[in-house]
Amino acid sequence: xxxxxxxxxxxxxxxxxxxxxxxxxxxxxxxxxxxxxxxxxxxxxxxxxxxxxxxxxxxxxxxxxxxxxxxxxxxxxxxxxxxxxxxxxxxxxxxxxxxxxxxxxxxxxxxxxxxxxxxxxxxxxxxxxxxxxxxxxxxxxxxxxxxxxxxxxxxxxxxxxxxxxxxx
Numbered sequence: 001x002x003x004x005x006x007x008x009x010x011x012x013x014x015x016x017x018x019x020x021x022x023x024x025x026x027x028x029x030x031x032x033x034x035x036x037x038x039x040x041x042x043x044x045x046x047x048x049x050x051x052x053x054x055x056x057x058x059x060x061x062x063x064x065x066x067x068x069x070x071x072x073x074x075x076x077x078x079x080x081x082x083x084x085x086x087x088x089x090x091x092x093x094x095x096x097x098x099x100x101x102x103x104x105x106x107x108x109x110x111x112x113x114x115x116x117x118x119x120x121x122x123x124x125x126x127x128x129x130x131x132x133x134x135x136x137x138x139x140x141x142x143x144x145x146x147x148x149x150x151x152x153x154x155x156x157x158x159x160x161x162x163x164x165x166x167x168x
Contacts, residue, residue, distance in 0.1 A: 001064070002160055003029040003052055008061035010047055021047050022058070029160070046091065046164050053086045053162050054078040066159055083112040087158035091165045093149045095137040101148050102133040109155040116157075123151045 010022040021044040029035055037045045050056045051063060054070050057078075063070045066085045070078060082088075087108070095104050105124060109115040124130050127147045137145055146166070153161055 001028050002031050002033075002066055003027070004062075004064040005048075005052060006062045008048065008051060008058045008063065010044070010051065010056075010058050022051075024061070026061075031159070049162050049164050053088055054082040055088075083108075083156070085159045087153035087156060087161045089146075089149050089153045089161070089163035089166050093137070093145045095145060095148055095152075097137050100134050100136050101129060101140070104137070104148055105133075105152050105155050108152050112156040114156040116155075119157065120151070120155055123154050127151055 005025060005027050008022050008025040009020075012019050012021060025044075025048060027035070037048065039045055047056075051058050052065070054063075054065060054073075055078075057071070065081055068081050068085075070081065073081060096107060099107065101124075102120075105120045106115055106117075109120070121130070124133060127150065129144070129147055129151060132140060132144060132148075137148070140148065150163075150166065153163070
């Protein structure tokens with residue numbers, strides 16, 4: 001199993017009130033499977049994605065990512081597991097404004113020790129970004145920035161790709 005979640009619970013404090021966002025969510029995802037989370041705004045989809053990607057920890061329940069029990073890891077260990085296993089496409093792109101497209105594409109792969117210039121060029125070409133590699137994020141349209149975010153997530157050849165509103 002690539003991703004296993006059991007009885008995940010997550011609450012947030014808003015003002016003086018506790019808001020229960022996730023109430024006992026369980027799921028399994030095998031290699032090669034696709035899963036789409038749907039629901040109303042505020043229903044916990046992004047929260048669940050952040051938990052599964054080891055960006056945050058659940059209040060209760062267990063998550064195993066590529067055979068590693070995330071609750072046994074500290075923040076640095078979760079970051080290592082995330083870099084090794086997960087490609088993330090964020091809702092807000094999260095491109096680094098001071099890096100051109102080419103450097104943004106290489107950034108995540110270098111962190112994961114998986115930089116492969118030929119692979120970056122291939123994926124950039126497939127998504128129509130070759131002519132934009134020397135441009136900076138502010139010089140791109142929203143759709144172009146989203147494609148850069150997708151290529152960046154794929155650059156390290158992750159075991160699992162997680163995308164928050166990838167067509168937004």
